[in-house]
Amino acid sequence: MADTDSVFEFLHMQIVEYIHDVHGKESENNATTKLEEMGFTIGQRLAERFTKETARFKDDLDVMKYICKEFWTALYKKQIDNLRTNHQGVFVLQDNRFRLLTQISDTEEFIVPAAKYLSLPCGLIRGALANLGIPSIVGAEITTMPMCKFTINIQKH
Amino acid sequence: MAVCVAVIAKENHPLFLRTMSPEEELKFHYTVHTSLDVVEEKVSSLTKSSNDPRELYLGLLYPTEDYKVYGYVTNTKIKFVVVVESANNFLRDNEIRMMFQRLHVAYTDMFCNPFYNAGENITSRRFEKVVENMMKQD
């Protein structure tokens, strides 16, 4: 049976729909925040689990590299395709084929609604980093489907 | 084997502490609290040194007349402290290490319970059972 892991994406789509229905009535922002928070708790737990047998981290950069390679691979079975940094606390992680966007149609007009599918993944990254001792703000943008760029802004700590 | 097992949050407040005899709880709270400074020192001096094994297990933190205090720190800065009696000479380093690894697995599973929130006191029955086992075996 090939390529049947649409299950997770279907679940994620249901969650996004539900949160927007229930928490997004007054403002879209509430729904975004809610999804981000959910993602945060998931990220915290995943970081706890996945770093159980990982050597102690040296510094922030060590953690970022870990997120792009091992963590991403453990989650999505692929690495981040490109990591860039301005060496002042901003990191841009590019995934050329982000798993959670592959089920959503890949025409231009879907880019805007597709953005709501990125709140939870952004929260997930923020939660994982926070649990590994790096407070941050995480945003994402889609340039061409299903390519996605996550921008991580590390907060002073 | 262990007479006290403790889990300490990132922010250094206790999440869980179990002692062999309940009367000694206060005493061990103090012991564990004191050991946190040693954990911090050990981690920072190790990280600076070039031959840091980067292991989560930190080994013996310090011995007292009656006890030996061991430490372990996860990548998420959760500290585990295990106290054994000094008289207990049967325990090798490797066994202590394995004890911590079991504790770590139990902690991680507990942390993944969707109804548990980070920083809360640990009340999980499953986790308690693992700790009880660590205190029973000899």
Next chain:
Amino acid sequence: MSRQNSARADGKKVSSELFTLTYGALVAQLVKDFESDEAVNKKLDEMGYNIGVRLIEDLIAKGNVGRCHDLRETADIIAKLGFKMFLGVTPVVTKWSTAADEFSLILENNPLAEFVELPSGHENLNYSNILCGVLRGALEMVQMEVEISFVQDALRGDDTTELRVKFIKRLEDAIPAGEE
């Protein structure tokens, strides 16, 4: 120490932990959002239904499911294909009714509930109720109306996790493709 992670070579695109923990975050959120366990159960069932409808379309489109001739055959496919795909485990099909219109699916271990300890005061929560909805939705798409319920749940201290599936009727050329 090695930095190997448990990336499983099972053809799955995302990790089972991500799936389990995301589902957990959903249930925890629903428990906050709704007053009663029954309302949470109902919502999970609805969401499962929507997933089931799409999943079976996927399966059929890929030609992985043929026509079933009787309920036994259907039960077999649910266990070996449906559950395997959704959860990565295969339940045991058993406890057939004499009329052969009811059976149980027994889950030795339930990956959805792997780390879960139910909070007190939620005795009526069917944590994995999404499974009922997924089955209901999927079977409706192949013209079968069924009733599904949890009769045992290891999370609540039962020996095992058991889903009871009851065949109600065949839906003759009905078109229930819409979502709930």
